Amino acid sequence: MRIACLRDRDEAGKRLEAIAARTEGAQMHQEEQRVAAILEQVRHGGDAALMELSERFDGLRPDPLRVPPGRLAQAWQDCPDPLRRALDLAHDRILDFHRRQRPADLAVRGPHGERLGRRWRPVQLAGIYVPGGRASYPSTVLMNAIPARVAGVERLVMVTPPGPGGEPNATVLAAAHRAGVEEVYRVGGAQAIGALAYGTATIPAVDVITGPGNLYVTLAKKAVYGSVGIDSLAGPSEVLVIADHTARPAQVAADLMAQAEHDPLAAAILITTSEALAVALPAAIEAQLEHHPRAAITLQALNTWGLIVVCSDLEEAAALSDRFAPEHLELLVEQPEPLAERIRHAGAIFLGPWSPEAVGDYLAGPNHTLPTSGTARFAGALCVETFLRHTSLIQFNRKALEATGPAVVTLAESEGLHSHAESVRQRLTGAD
Template sequence: MTTTSSQATTPSLLRCLHDVTTAEQALDRLAKRTTGEAQQQAAGTVEQILSQVKDQGDRALIELTERFDRFRPEPLQVAPEQLAQAWEQTGADLRDALELAHRRIQDFHQRQKPQDLEIEGVHGERLGRRWRPVQRAGLYVPGGRAAYPSTVLMNAIPARAAGVERVVMVTPAGPDGQVNPTVLAAAHLAGVHEVYRIGGAQAIAALAFGTETVPNVDVISGPGNLYVTLAKKAVVGQVGIDSLAGPSEVLVIADHTAPVEQVAADLLAQAEHDPLAAAILLTTEQSLADALPAEVERQLQNHPRASICRQSLGDWGLIVVCDSLETCAQLSDRFAPEHLELLVERPQPLADRIINAGAIFIGPWSPEAVGDYLAGPNHTLPTCGTARFSGALCVETFMRHTSMIAFNRAALEATGGAVEQLAQSEGLHSHAHSVRVRLG
């Protein structure tokens, strides 16, 4: 990896860097954008909320929802008939889009279901691994700045494909106490019939501990804000979770073939999610880096979420001009992006080269938006560098495996001596004796 000492000055929301060392430092900062004093303060609040819900159940859910979401959730559960009504009242075009997304996501996830493993050993022993679904799954679907029917599908479909018997959804309602009707329609389509209009850390607490109305579950999945994420982190061990998803991010690698309009649109598609979203361009083309800020400004004119985009790009946007696509790949792997777009002349060899990414979007006809909604793979992905060791939400998130061991006498006779030796080396007398007492 080579470096140059120059650094461009770009009078825009997006910083432009040329020095690789400086770029590495900037990417490291972006990966840590959810840490710091704000997280420490939020952790204290989350701890209090979890304790209150654990001790007071429904009463705490009602009081906390009234305090944070400005309505009193009585009853807590959305009436099941409202889900069917929401679907019936959804416009035809949107219903068609939801059904297309459902078919594609379901087809992809049904193919993921793991198979039981059974092998026969040389002495006749049988060994295996058996997969079974958890009994109850809790899905968190965020509200707040926007409604996300896509998140309903991306969480409910793999749970259903896994064979979970009881799927419970929690989602915050608006100040009028109503849950977004498209979210309810998506729940109906995905076969979720149990929806509670609660959000935030208190909803995670309800799913983890259970209340008089909300059942405790075995696994919680779904993204949320900082308070939701910290609550999920706090209840690990009480329940399983999918991941600790942070704010969204995209990294685009582009060469001379990438149209500036597409690059700008794809960066803004992440920036509009959240003020903490990160949008990064790594490019070999100075001309693209030069043209991008003006194109971003052009697309922000009359943008309905312009203020969110500006805050996101101003705080967490970045352009890096690299000397080669290999340098781009090395920087990308260091950052380990949630979404990686490859807008280059030969995208497949570059995709094969990449090591760390939650999802890779290969070529100009694969904008990240298709992954968000209906490509098929799950859109709940590792963020903030965690793609180095984790992957997307999947069917296995809602399953657990059990080891199966069936020895016969011949197998124990053939291996028992080694078991005794190992047990004695660890000073575990009864382990060794449990073999001897069988073999006489």
């Protein structure tokens, strides 16, 4: 294993910036062009294009596209009892947390009796993308479908790639049933995003698309944004661990590997004030790589995008973390709460040794769809509001317009917008 270990703060900062930008570069333009061609084919070819593209990329024709509704219920019934109980527990915890997020409408009475407000309403149609490929993600079903249901979305559709036998993963289908998803289509990749954005004879065009995916899915979401809303442009997964002398090397190793096993582009970073931990970590990782079922992917990610940084104190560690703005931030330190207060930028913060990032992935309650690649500087987790839009409400009376209208006229005239001013004058003067 060749995980880098740095002790110079400036060098570490530059390396962190390079890791955050790992999906950028000249090759990206070529991939964007490929995705644009796929989207255009779906826009004009509809279901036939989905069949052709699925056969080209996945090796099969998903005919019919829709998974029979009865198959979802059967998948739930076929779940082993321990798995069904785990999905139930995750569902209930995620539901409870997201129910507490729903924003309230706002109603304000102005100083002249005018009424001002803001109301929230759900989008009518939402589409969720659930990845397949290297792993199955029933947790992604719950994390996307539950906030949509809490928001009150009228119609929720899900797309997910079929497996080698032509069917989506059975646990993914079981999770869909548990979350109340009735429409599931077995198509993945950029073509699935195109179907959700533009609609086909079988798959409806939606108002918002959520859910993570590979590079092609992310680029497709970027391309269709504007025609449809999206949650975020999720890049490869990442974790940053800040640890002191109290952290156990085996636990730190497992937490870093929990991200590295996702994808060869996943980033796993340790920033520590403990020289002993920095020295012990590579051996702890190598011990856990033995007989690891995803050892090749994990090792590739760690060798390419893994990093150990030794800092003089936790203040320096926090500054470097904010420079990276991690998707997941673990604080394996003696006093995590004050350090968490110091952090400005992170998608989710896990405090203390009993809060491994994995609990957030599955059932803690907060959403696991988080900003990546430094976007935690300005973005947050998927939430109920992702599936809502707010509308302003304004109702003036005569008194309110008489009191404020002259200022409106002045402002409109300062901008050279004559009819804006005239629309108020007409009311104030009573002219026909």
